[in-house]
Amino acid sequence: MLITYFWENWRYSNAPEGERPFEKLVGLTKYGLAAGTGIGIYDSILISQTTGFWSTVNCLSYWIVPTTAMCAAFASVAYTTTKIRGKDGYLSYILASLAAGGICYRWQKDGPFAYSFTVILTGLAVVKKWGDLNNFNPVPLRDVGPDNRQFTTFPYDFTLVKDPRERRPWE
16 A cells, blocks of 8 residues: 555656655655566566575565666755756756766676666656756656546457347347
8 A cells, every 4th residue: 555655646746856855766766666676577587587585586686776776866866966056957867867877887887888878868867857847748658638548447348350240138
């Protein structure tokens, strides 16, 4: 119940930059935790094929800890930079991307990969900040309207071929 509360109510963009740091931290690290858990489970089952409890924990923590740390570093550096400068801008997200890239470098110990990751993350962060400043949502995950409905149940009809006799009265 606590996990669903955090997932539904704590979002990174609920407050302006430089306000409510704990909500911003939880709002971003939940994605790192979920992504790290998913990748770690995939790795431990299909790629590494771990056999014991501690080897599975080791494989999961290899993915969960750094991805969560990168998200936490991004959120905290963006908040701190905005608070110190006193204004919101692109520089906060650029510095936050560099902090997350530093964690990626220490994690992977591969310079070209970490550099590429940092450049891509910086580009995506600048696009996100541009969207925030210009009221543009590049990835509209929560837009639900009359044409874009969210289904809460499965569709009724799962048939691949329609019955030529049409529907029966008891269906």
